[in-house]
Amino acid sequence: MADITPKSDLPQGTLDLLILKIVAVQPVHGYAIAQRLQQISRDIVQVPGGSLYPALHRLENRGLVKCDWKETDSGRDAKFYRLTQKGRAHLETQAASWRRLAEAVGLILGLAEESAQ
Amino acid sequence: MTWWSRLWRRSKLERDLARELQFHIAERVSDLKGTGLSEDEARRQLRQEFGGIEQVKEECRDTRGTRWIENLYRDIRFAFRSLSRTLGFSLLAVAVLTLGIGATTAMFSITNTVLLKPLAYRNPGRLVTILFRVPQFSNTLSTIPVNAPHYELWRDHNRTLEEISMIAPDAHILSGHGEAVQVNGVRVSPNLFHLLGIQPAIGRGFIKGEDQAGRERVVVISYRLWQEEFGGRSNALGQTLVLDGQPSEVVGVMPASFPFPRGKQLSELAILPEHADYWVPLVFSKDDLADPLGNENYIPIARLKPDVTTAQVLADVSALERIISKRYAEPVKFDPVVRPLQQAMARDVRLPLLVLMAAVAAVLLIVCINLTNLMLVRAIAQRREWAIRVAIGARTSDLLRSAFVESLCLSTAGGTLGCFLAIWLVKLVQLRAPIDLPRINELAVDGPVLLLALALSITSAFVFGLWPAWRAAQVDPQEALQSASRTTGEGRRGHRSGKLLVAAEVALSTVLLLTAGLLMRSFAAVLAVNPGMKVQNLLTLRINLPPDRYQQGKDIASFYKRLSDQVGLLPGVKAAGLISDLPLTGENNNNPATAGDRPTPPVTQWQMTNYRSASKTYFQAAGIQLKEGRPFDERDGDTTEVMISENLAEQLWHGQSAVGRPLRIYSYKRLMSVVGVVSATYAASLTQQPTMMVYFPDWRRQDLNMSLVVRTANKPASISGAVRRIVHGLEPQAAVPSIRTMRQVVASSVSEQRFQVILLAAFAAIAAVLACLGIYGVLAFTISRRTSEIGVRMALGARPDKILRSTLRAGMAPALVGIVAGFSISAALARVIANLLFGVRALDPWTYAGTSLILVIIAALACLIPARRAAQLNPIEALRNE
Numbered sequence: 001m002a003d004i005t006p007k008s009d010l011p012q013g014t015l016d017l018l019i020l021k022i023v024a025v026q027p028v029h030g031y032a033i034a035q036r037l038q039q040i041s042r043d044i045v046q047v048p049g050g051s052l053y054p055a056l057h058r059l060e061n062r063g064l065v066k067c068d069w070k071e072t073d074s075g076r077d078a079k080f081y082r083l084t085q086k087g088r089a090h091l092e093t094q095a096a097s098w099r100r101l102a103e104a105v106g107l108i109l110g111l112a113e114e115s116a117q
Numbered sequence: 118m119t120w121w122s123r124l125w126r127r128s129k130l131e132r133d134l135a136r137e138l139q140f141h142i143a144e145r146v147s148d149l150k151g152t153g154l155s156e157d158e159a160r161r162q163l164r165q166e167f168g169g170i171e172q173v174k175e176e177c178r179d180t181r182g183t184r185w186i187e188n189l190y191r192d193i194r195f196a197f198r199s200l201s202r203t204l205g206f207s208l209l210a211v212a213v214l215t216l217g218i219g220a221t222t223a224m225f226s227i228t229n230t231v232l233l234k235p236l237a238y239r240n241p242g243r244l245v246t247i248l249f250r251v252p253q254f255s256n257t258l259s260t261i262p263v264n265a266p267h268y269e270l271w272r273d274h275n276r277t278l279e280e281i282s283m284i285a286p287d288a289h290i291l292s293g294h295g296e297a298v299q300v301n302g303v304r305v306s307p308n309l310f311h312l313l314g315i316q317p318a319i320g321r322g323f324i325k326g327e328d329q330a331g332r333e334r335v336v337v338i339s340y341r342l343w344q345e346e347f348g349g350r351s352n353a354l355g356q357t358l359v360l361d362g363q364p365s366e367v368v369g370v371m372p373a374s375f376p377f378p379r380g381k382q383l384s385e386l387a388i389l390p391e392h393a394d395y396w397v398p399l400v401f402s403k404d405d406l407a408d409p410l411g412n413e414n415y416i417p418i419a420r421l422k423p424d425v426t427t428a429q430v431l432a433d434v435s436a437l438e439r440i441i442s443k444r445y446a447e448p449v450k451f452d453p454v455v456r457p458l459q460q461a462m463a464r465d466v467r468l469p470l471l472v473l474m475a476a477v478a479a480v481l482l483i484v485c486i487n488l489t490n491l492m493l494v495r496a497i498a499q500r501r502e503w504a505i506r507v508a509i510g511a512r513t514s515d516l517l518r519s520a521f522v523e524s525l526c527l528s529t530a531g532g533t534l535g536c537f538l539a540i541w542l543v544k545l546v547q548l549r550a551p552i553d554l555p556r557i558n559e560l561a562v563d564g565p566v567l568l569l570a571l572a573l574s575i576t577s578a579f580v581f582g583l584w585p586a587w588r589a590a591q592v593d594p595q596e597a598l599q600s601a602s603r604t605t606g607e608g609r610r611g612h613r614s615g616k617l618l619v620a621a622e623v624a625l626s627t628v629l630l631l632t633a634g635l636l637m638r639s640f641a642a643v644l645a646v647n648p649g650m651k652v653q654n655l656l657t658l659r660i661n662l663p664p665d666r667y668q669q670g671k672d673i674a675s676f677y678k679r680l681s682d683q684v685g686l687l688p689g690v691k692a693a694g695l696i697s698d699l700p701l702t703g704e705n706n707n708n709p710a711t712a713g714d715r716p717t718p719p720v721t722q723w724q725m726t727n728y729r730s731a732s733k734t735y736f737q738a739a740g741i742q743l744k745e746g747r748p749f750d751e752r753d754g755d756t757t758e759v760m761i762s763e764n765l766a767e768q769l770w771h772g773q774s775a776v777g778r779p780l781r782i783y784s785y786k787r788l789m790s791v792v793g794v795v796s797a798t799y800a801a802s803l804t805q806q807p808t809m810m811v812y813f814p815d816w817r818r819q820d821l822n823m824s825l826v827v828r829t830a831n832k833p834a835s836i837s838g839a840v841r842r843i844v845h846g847l848e849p850q851a852a853v854p855s856i857r858t859m860r861q862v863v864a865s866s867v868s869e870q871r872f873q874v875i876l877l878a879a880f881a882a883i884a885a886v887l888a889c890l891g892i893y894g895v896l897a898f899t900i901s902r903r904t905s906e907i908g909v910r911m912a913l914g915a916r917p918d919k920i921l922r923s924t925l926r927a928g929m930a931p932a933l934v935g936i937v938a939g940f941s942i943s944a945a946l947a948r949v950i951a952n953l954l955f956g957v958r959a960l961d962p963w964t965y966a967g968t969s970l971i972l973v974i975i976a977a978l979a980c981l982i983p984a985r986r987a988a989q990l991n992p993i994e995a996l997r998n999e
Contacts (some may be wrong), residue, residue: 053173076144077136
C-alpha cells in the first residue's frame, strides 16, 4: 500500500482539507506538514513539494491560512502557517461533508458486500 | 490579500517563496543525512521527491492570480524595447495614427452632433415642422412657410398632433443702456416652451392668452442677454426691456444651453437669428388672419401624438388643406411637407458631412494599410529573432500576443494623442468654422466619441498588427535559422501582399484626390460666376433705425437721403447708394409678377420675383449695369416707377424692350411701369439661377433697415470708421449690425463650399503623402532584400540604367493598378459626388487627367529614390554584404 502516490489518489480538494486539519492543531511550517501527513497516514499520504507548496499558497491567497516567519527548534527561519477564522469555518464544513460522504460510501460498499454474501 | 496587493508586493513574495523552499530542502537533506545517506545521495533523493524547484515556484506563482498582468507587463516592456530599437518607425507610426484617429474622431464628433445626437428637447423624435411645397415656385424655393389661417385650422382640427406652435424671426433695437444695439429674437406661440419641453431657468414661460393684443408686452430673454443687460442678477425678472422704444416686462430667462433652430435651418424664407436673444409672444394681426393665401411668414413646430407617424400627419394636414383651399381666391396648390425637426435642422449639411466623414475614414484606412505594410516589412526583418524565440519554446499564441501588444502600444499612443488632436480640431471648428453648421454650440468630444476613438485604436491595431504578426508567426525556426542569407526567405508571397497593399492605398488616395479636384473645379466655377455687379472696392453697411423715432415714412426717407449724400461727399468715395437687402444675403420679399400688357395668366404661371427698395444711385454705386432705360427719377413724382432685372424682362417680354411696359405685381392693385432694366444679380447664392428682381424707388417703399453700399477709390475698409460716424451723427440711436466689404459678403456666401474644399483637399493631400510613403517603403525594402541579387546581375554585366528601369517598373506597377482601381471606384460613386458639384461634371475628363498625372508623378518620385540607390550599387560591396 505504501507505494500509492497520493498525487494521483487523493480526490480533488482533499489535500487542502488535510493541510487545513494539520495546520488547525498548531502553527506549522511546510516541511512539517508534509512529515505529519506522512506519519499520521502511516506513509499512505506522501505529498511531494510540487503539490504541497502550490496548495499552501492557494490556501493563503484564499485567506484560509495566514503565515508568519518564526525560528524553528533547529535555529532556522521558517514560514509557519496558521488557520484563520475563515479557514476554521471552511475546515469544519469541509470535514463534515467529507465524513458524510465517507459514511455514505461505506454504507453503499457494505450493502454491496452483504447482498453478495 | 487582494490580487493587486499581491502584484504590488511581488518582490517580497518572491523572496519569501525562495526562502521557504530553501528551508524545506535544507530540512529534508539534513533528515536524509540523519538516516545515513551521504550529502550527494541525500540531494539526489530530494530532487526525485520534490521535482524541479523552478517548476514548483511557477506553480506557486500561478496561485497568485496575477499571471496575466505580469505577462502583459512583460509584453509591454518587450514591446517598448523592440519599438525603441526602431524609433524612427515607431514615431512615424504614432504620428500617422494620431492624424488618422484624431481627424476621424473630430469628424465623427461633428457628424454625431449634427446628424445623429437627439435634440435636447423632451421626446425630440416626436417633433416635426410642417411647411408648404408650392409646385409653381419649386424652381426657386423648395418650401415656403405657413400663415396664420392654416395654423389656426391645424391647431383646432388636427387628429394627429399633441400640440402645435408657430415661430417667426424678429429683430428690435434695444435701447436704454449706452449705444443702441440691434437684438435678434423670435416671436413664438405662448405654448412653444411647453411643446419643446424646456422651461426658463429663472422665472416663467409665456402663459395662455399672452398672444392676445394688449397682453403681449412680456419677454423671455436668453442667458446671454441676461448676462449682458442685467449682469446675471436675479432681480432681472420684472424689469423692463425697451425694444424699439416699447417697454416689455422680463418674465423669464432661458437656460444657457437652450438649443434653438438657427438661420435657414427650418426655412429659406423665414431666416431665424444666429443667436436668439429674446422670445416674445406671437400676436397675429387682422391682416394675418384675413387671407388664407397671404402672409406665409411663420414656421410651425408640432409635437406628434404618441405612436403617430409623419405620414399620418401628412395625411391629416393634407385633408385639412382640401377644406381650406376652397376659400382661396386663386387656384394655388400648397402641398404640406412634414419633416422631423432633427432632419430639418441638418437640412443642407447632411450630404457634405457624410462625404467628409467617408473621406476621413478613407484616410484612416490608408493609415492602417500603410502601417500594415510597414509592420509586414518589420516582421520580415525580425524573422530570425522570432525563429529563435520559437526554438526556445515560445508558442505561436505567445508570439502573436507580443506582436499584438506591440501594435496596441502604437495605436494606443496614437489614439490618445488623436483624442487631444480631436478636441483641438473640434474647438477650431467651433470657433472658426465659416459654415452654418447646425447645433455647432452643442459640439463636444464626449463619451460616445471617445469610445469611438478607443474602438478605432483597438481596431486599427488589429488591422495593421495582427495580419503581419500572423504571417511572421508561421515561421519554421530551422529553415529561418539555417538560411542565414538575407536574400532568401519571404519570396514571392511577401512581395505580392506588399504590392497589393500599395495598390489599395493608391486606389483610396485616387478617389480622395479626384473628389477634392472635382470640388476645387466646382468651387472655381462658383467663383467664376459673374455676380452681376462690381465686387471690388465696395463697402457695405447694414443700418437699423429705431421704429419709435421713425414712424413717418418721410423721416426714414430723409434720413437715408442725407446719409447717402453725406457719405458721397467723403474723400475717396465715388458713389453711395441704398438697397433694402444686399445681393447674396438671402431671398426675401417674394412676390409673383407678370406682364401687364398681355392677358393675365393664372397666378401659377406668374414669375416668382424678389422685390427690393433701392435708391437711384444704388446701381451706379454697386456697379450693376443699366442695360436699358434710365434709373428712377424722384422729380417725376411718379410712384409707379420700377426697375427690373434683365432676366425678368427676358421672361416677360421675350427679347423685346421692356422699358415703358406695365408690370403687374400680385400684391399691388396698380400696374407698375418699367423705367429701366439692369443686369441680374443673385439674392442668395451664386450656385442658383440669377434672381428675378423688381426694384422700387426707396422713397416709395420706406424700409427702416437698409444697406448702404459705398464705392471707393481705394481700400474700402479704410473709410468704414468715417461712414459709421456719419450714421451716428445723423441718428445716435441707429444700430449698425454689420460692416463688410462686398468681397467679404461674396466670400461668406461661398464659405460652405470653401470649407468643404479645404477639408477635402487636406484629406487628399494627407492620403497622397501616405500613399507616397507606402510606395517608397515597399520598394526600398524590396531592394534592400535583393541587394545581392542586383549585385550578381551587375557583376554579370547589367548596366545601371537597366537596373534603374526594371526597379522603377517594379515599383510603379502597383501604383498604376491602384490609380485605375481608384478611377473605377470614383466613376461608380459619380452619382453621389455629382450632388456636391456646380458647373462641372462628376466624370470631368480634365480632373481625371490631372489627378492621374499628379499621382503618377508622386509615385515616380517615390520610386526614384530607392531605384537610383539600386542602380548605383557597387557590386563588390553588394555581394560582400551577404
